[in-house]
Amino acid sequence: MRFHRPAVPSALAALTTLTACLLLTACGGRAPDPDASPSSTLIPVPDPTVACNVLRVTPADAIEQAFVDPLITIVYTAPTAGACGDLTLQDASQSTVAATIVASSEWPNPQGGFVGTRTIEAAAALDPGAIYRLRWNAKTVSTFKTGIERRGEVVSVTDQALQLPSLPNAAHIGQGDINNVLDAFAEAIAKGNDIKRFLFENALRVELPRIAKPEARYGAAISKVAYRSADARGNPVTLSALLIAPERSPGGQPVDFHGMPVVIGQRGATDSTSDAPSSGATTMGIPGLIAAGKGHLFLAPDLIGLGDSKSLPQAYLVAADTAGQTQDLLRAVRTYVQQQYLSTLGTDLRLFGGSQGAYSTLASLPYLAREGTVRVVSAAQGPYDVYRTFHGALLTAGGAARDAYAMNENLGFLPSHTRDVMTSFQAYGNYAFDPKLVFDAAGQLLPSFLADYKDGKAQDFVRQLGANSLVTGSQVYDLPQAQVQLYHFSADTLVPAQNTVDMLVALSNGKHRFASVQRGNCHENSELVKLIVRFSKSSTITHTLCVAFQIDDFVGGL
Template sequence: MKFVNSLLGLSLLLAASSQAHALSRNAGQTNQSAQQESPDSPRPILLNYTLLKTIDLATLSQNLASFGIKARNGVSIYKVSYATESLDDTSLNASGIIIIPDTKAAVFPWVSIQHGTIIAKAEAPSVAPFEGLAEASQGFVAVAADYIGYGDSAALPHPYIIAKGYQKPLVDLLRAARELANQKDFDLGPLFLKGYSEGGYATLALQKALETDYSTEFSIVASAPSAGPYNVELTGVLNVEKPVVNPVNLPFVVLAYNYWLADGQLALNDIFLPAVATVEDALSGAYNSDQVFAILPSTASGLFQSAFVADFTSDQPTLPTSRDLRALLRTQTLLDGWIPKAPTRFYHCIDDNEIPVAVTEQAVATFKAAGAPSISSVLIPSPTTGQPYLHGNCPAIFSPLQWFGEILSGKAAQ
């Protein structure tokens, strides 16, 4: 997992320097008020922003070298706080980061980047900024949400793999980015979307929202969802069937669905073999993924009740808990009710050990059969020697950046 360790190392390095920079700014002038709110005006989207870190070209090139990325410019990283809505349509304040290249261009392409699964609250982009650095190093304004449950909304449980939990907050962050661009006196041009793992799901959820509900406000040039659980039910069944499992993914889904969708009525004791309190504590946000792996079993037989496994993976579940969970998972598929309009390219490593490549293959086939005008996929094989490309080290995390660059230069082909 050298690739993952490098990611974490860079993230921690930037987090430490960002926190030190923020502390030094707190002694003077830290927050820039985005817009004064008056009783007669609607609440602004962008509430405030803070410069977390400026990275020069040489330092950024050095930081990204291990990923094979050569920076073209330095960047400034801003934490933004903005107004949005939760799943129950109540108002809340959320946060994320916006990374601006130092090229002083009048118009920037921009990319909304949805991050993969994190557990620890301390790993949110606005706390440990890494997400978007690669893209911003190539001249894109990078926009990355913390998601509900992290950053400014950390008191709430994260609505993991629930489409509505991403859509409005991500749309509102795009609006906040436009407000910040206006204040910084530059324009935002072509809009791209990308994300990996949970971020792949969030990217497709955002694309669906933008194309069905916000098409007069935003136009997507290209979208690159990667290794996401677009058919949540299929992903869940395929994972529970395996003897070795990631102890984060499905338990995180179960807890989120129980809180946000089932009003706490799922019988969690019928699902988990460890004590429910142990599972809830492990995924509370106090621990990172390595620590969760040390707390929870990584086998289906150790993590789930045997009766649940047998029934949940059957063609027609009969036990109430597995039947109810399967029904909830079906409600969160992203393959129904719309047809992607923008060029959409799905990336996935063939030997992914957590999100089976069959999930992407099904998504591509479904959208093509529905008549989507520009759907393609890049299925990445493992190298013939050395470590295979698994979920944690798949190059699809960065691969879409080349495609986006080709589109901007007019060299792309579907």
């Protein structure tokens, strides 16, 4: 007798497909028990023997067309916290220019000392065409010249047709289409089979009731935004983003942009040849349509290396650049709304993202807090502790026992994600990356590199990982109105769920101010979810599954 594996019921396939669509591809990592206590190395003990050295400074030395309102960032090593002094901006006469701190964090490096990141911004616009220098640790670390541009200037806003299955291929989507967005999705995956469509619609209505019934009051206008931000060295560059705005439906209420709240959605990881959010062809459009239909302005940055800037390296898991580009987008769209509609957008901000998008969401918090009142932070499956995510996996690949971060690791993803993050650190952190010393001809990690990493010889790589880790740094968040929900499927095989366990502990440690901090519900005890995990053939199902529930909760709160 031959036993056959049971077929996945159609309803399960529907939810599986939707969750995979709602989340773009992810970053590297693994997952443990969501209720596990933080591992013992959550706070490494530094060794005070490391000198004050600059790893990166932006604007870089000799830049000649810097913004007149640049974000000024330094990444450095230090023997002890605060040992290397402040970063200061001076004009040509060597007078100190008043500046405010945007973000500041020092990460205790288990290999010794600290790795710090500090971003400041001048209190007023700098003079165009003028020379400025940056001083740190009693040394000049960069001398640059300003141009005439400001960050966040609008280059263009153009209609962008939506390109999602069974929704109109148009830049203007009606209220009725938004209210039927889940039905349209079910029809697309049923591919003309009326019975399957019926099953899909009913299953998804039960599991995702808020997406199924968004109660949109408006239609939506979809646009592509091009705006000015900075590249790896601080040179001006044009980036792109998706903008979905409420639009009056026939016979409906008029749209008032004055005081309108803003939703910012952050994409997951993807390669530079894939569709960007601004193309209108990614499912970032689904929460965007619902947000606009409920009276919110929706933004989704492509981020550098995707969309209009796809020829440039991505700032993959680089906190400062991701945050600055998101802040610049918000400034650009505020200016556009003021010019186009003679209205001032509201200060309320609601943020969400999944996978790399979850990381981007939290990395942006100190920057966006300067632009408005953050009300909601919804993040799922994020690699918040970049160091521990890679550290556990690399040690496991080298033969060590699995730690809390590597517990569920699918090591098959590790080589590609290591290459991606090293390439990113090379472009945005001055990391000296030689692929021949890390990978063999087939792209697999060399045993010699894994041995060196285990023996503590990959110090520069560790510093880059630490500089971009959000969990154990000293950054303080002051967001007293923000309701924070972090989601993570406990058996995630792509990004460790321990990231969320540790991030929740860190955000609840008394240093920060939030309205609330809690773990989101991935419905892991749902019989439907259990069946999906059991029968799905996707290697990333435990990474993508929770995002549908995250989005359903998020749009329900709009």
